[in-house]
Amino acid sequence: MTDVASRKQDRITRRQVDKFDARRTELAVATLHTLAELGYARTSLREIAQNSEFSHGVLHYYFADKRDLITEAVRQYEVVCVTRYDEVVATSTTADQLRDEFVAMFFDTLGQDATLHRLWYDLRNQSLFDESFRADVLDIDGHREDMVWRVVSRYAELVGGTVAVSPTMIYVTLDGIFQRALLNHLAGNADNVAQLRVELPAAIGLMVTKAE
Amino acid sequence: MTDVASRKQDRITRRQVDKFDARRTELAVATLHTLAELGYARTSLREIAQNSEFSHGVLHYYFADKRDLITEAVRQYEVVCVTRYDEVVATSTTADQLRDEFVAMFFDTLGQDATLHRLWYDLRNQSLFDESFRADVLDIDGHREDMVWRVVSRYAELVGGTVAVSPTMIYVTLDGIFQRALLNHLAGNADNVAQLRVELPAAIGLMVTKAE
DNA sequence: GCTTTTCCTTGACAGTCGTCAAGTTTTTCT
DNA sequence: AGAAAAACTTGACGACTGTCAAGGAAAAGC
Numbered sequence: 001m002t003d004v005a006s007r008k009q010d011r012i013t014r015r016q017v018d019k020f021d022a023r024r025t026e027l028a029v030a031t032l033h034t035l036a037e038l039g040y041a042r043t044s045l046r047e048i049a050q051n052s053e054f055s056h057g058v059l060h061y062y063f064a065d066k067r068d069l070i071t072e073a074v075r076q077y078e079v080v081c082v083t084r085y086d087e088v089v090a091t092s093t094t095a096d097q098l099r100d101e102f103v104a105m106f107f108d109t110l111g112q113d114a115t116l117h118r119l120w121y122d123l124r125n126q127s128l129f130d131e132s133f134r135a136d137v138l139d140i141d142g143h144r145e146d147m148v149w150r151v152v153s154r155y156a157e158l159v160g161g162t163v164a165v166s167p168t169m170i171y172v173t174l175d176g177i178f179q180r181a182l183l184n185h186l187a188g189n190a191d192n193v194a195q196l197r198v199e200l201p202a203a204i205g206l207m208v209t210k211a212e
Numbered sequence: 213m214t215d216v217a218s219r220k221q222d223r224i225t226r227r228q229v230d231k232f233d234a235r236r237t238e239l240a241v242a243t244l245h246t247l248a249e250l251g252y253a254r255t256s257l258r259e260i261a262q263n264s265e266f267s268h269g270v271l272h273y274y275f276a277d278k279r280d281l282i283t284e285a286v287r288q289y290e291v292v293c294v295t296r297y298d299e300v301v302a303t304s305t306t307a308d309q310l311r312d313e314f315v316a317m318f319f320d321t322l323g324q325d326a327t328l329h330r331l332w333y334d335l336r337n338q339s340l341f342d343e344s345f346r347a348d349v350l351d352i353d354g355h356r357e358d359m360v361w362r363v364v365s366r367y368a369e370l371v372g373g374t375v376a377v378s379p380t381m382i383y384v385t386l387d388g389i390f391q392r393a394l395l396n397h398l399a400g401n402a403d404n405v406a407q408l409r410v411e412l413p414a415a416i417g418l419m420v421t422k423a424e
Numbered sequence: 425g426c427t428t429t430t431c432c433t434t435g436a437c438a439g440t441c442g443t444c445a446a447g448t449t450t451t452t453c454t
Numbered sequence: 455a456g457a458a459a460a461a462c463t464t465g466a467c468g469a470c471t472g473t474c475a476a477g478g479a480a481a482a483g484c
Contacts, residue, residue, distance in 0.1 A: 023461090039341035041253035044441065055463050057444085066442065118340040125337050127395070128330040129251035134399050141395075165418070168392065169411055176388025180380065183339070183353075187346050199381055206377070206418055235431090256471065267433050269474085278472065 024062050024072060027052055031073035036115035040122050045069075067132060074123055074136050077116065082143040084109060085151050095158035102151050103200050106174075107193070110181055117182055145171040152207055161210040170207055177203065236274050236284060239264055243285040248327035252334050257281075279344060286335055286348050289328065294355040296321060297363050307370035314363055315412050318386075319405070322393055329394055357383040364419055373422040382419055389415065 030052035035043050045066060049056035063069040088105055092098035110117070124141070127133035149167040156163045163170070177196055184192040242264035247255050257278060261268035275281040300317055304310035322329070336353070339345035361379040368375045375382070389408055396404040 019460095039338070041338070042341070045443090046441085054461095056442095057464070058462055060443065061461070118337070121340070122337050124395070125330070125334050126251070126253070128333065128398055129254075138395070138399065165415070166411055168408070169389070169415055172388035172392045173385045176384035176391075177381070179388075180384045183336070183350070186340050187350065196380070199378055203377070203381055257473090258471085268472095269434070270432055272473065273430095273432070 020062070025076065027054070027059065027062055028069070028072040028076045031069055032076050032116070032119070035070070035073060035122075036119040039119070040070075040126050070123075071133070071136060074133070074140070077120060077123075078140045078143065080116070081120070082140070082147055085147060089150050089154050092154075092158070095155055098151070098155050098158055099201055099204060102155075102204075103197065106178070106200065107181070107197050110178065110185055110193070114182060114185055117178070118186065121179060121182070144175070148174050152204065155204065156208040159208055159210055161208050163207060164209045165207050173203065173207075232274070237288065239266070239271065239274055240281070240284040240288045243281055244288050244328070244331070247282070247285060247334075248331040251331070252282075252338050282335075283345070283348060286345070286352070289332060289335075290352045290355065292328070293332070294352070294359055297359060301362050301366050304366075304370070307367055310363070310367050310370055311413055311416055314367075314416075315409065318390070318412065319393070319409050322390065322397055322405070326394060326397055329390070330398065333391060333394070353383075356387070360386050364416065367416065368420040371420055371422055373420050375419060376421045377419050385415065385419075 027048075031043075031048050034048045034051045038047065045059050046056045048069070049059060059069060063072065085102060085105060088098065088101045092101060120140075123133060124137050127137040145167055148171050152170050153163055177200060181193050181196045184190075184196070239260075243255075243260050246260045246263045250259065257271050258268045260281070261271060271281060275284065297314060297317060300310065300313045304313060332352075335345060336349050339349040357379055360383050364382050365375055389412060393405050393408045396402075396408070
């Protein structure tokens, strides 16, 4: 094959691959929405296909099996999820501003993306039963930990102090608060959510030690 | 009906009811074990029956439907779960002893009852999708919160200080640590579990303020 | 001991599931 | 425009699901 011909072949292959990947992503997004709506236990391939513009058979054209499809959907989730607070970190110039904007976004996404968040917790729990999810889940969990660490360590910096606990402890605490708030939110218990919002700043405060 | 006859009838009815309830409980326990093993998404009635000494048809003799059965299983879980640390609270005479024994039991049950705990988190998450579980879940969650509050408030008492954060915050923090430890435990990542064990005492310490 | 009630098994039902092969439509290439 | 390849639909398969009715086995009542 000549150079020109091989480069041409490359372009074609690339374009095919791109198209293939684009459709995969499209179907993974449809999967994500279906999972968020129904939960892992009740999500079927036919239901997913109905949330897309294709028929159920096409899923096996783009994915090896159901697990492959759901794994791809989880990866899509990560793309959306894991940089949520970065802009807040980048633009805040005072500790109070960072804290307040973090709390605001925390509860904003709680209400806005509630179904997506409950899906995340559903899949994380599935990984307790199904080994094949664990690697992806632990990976995403790590990125979430990094995400809140960026927030809290920057907060400590702006306060002029140091972080008093480990990144892991920070993450599990904030994630625990989020889970609780999500449950209360979906249960329609707005008062409890509001109470958690009031208490969140103090919880963050406990994690950093001000300089003397 | 004479008094004697009516009392006799009562006894008979009572005995029948007791027997009925006993079998219900027996089947609920079998359900609990099946759920713990397979998770909610993959637990079928036939699988449950195979974990008992009866056939699958009997489940509809004692339970209205699958939801009824699983709800009863969840209630069984609560009976086991929610008084776990009470003896530690009752017998500890110093703050250090209480803290150490709590931590020990915390990680003991983590390893011992791992499948049961993952089931709890599975069901709590199901309640984010299925409204009919929510009441029971919120009830159990409340009892778990009370449970850790009894530990931490007693700890503060023995230290001679006061609790610095709300019961809810205490619970979500400890529960978050437990969840993370459970995931790492089931993933075979013993190092991370050990690390959490090291950090847990300090996390408890942060929650109480010593008297001046 | 015989009848009645309770308890449990069996087998079938209507439906859903993941998977895949066969065939049709659409796009791409020459 | 015609041929080849890719993209997609359709329908079927075996397996599995919750539910329930019919009937047998065991226990209780007399």
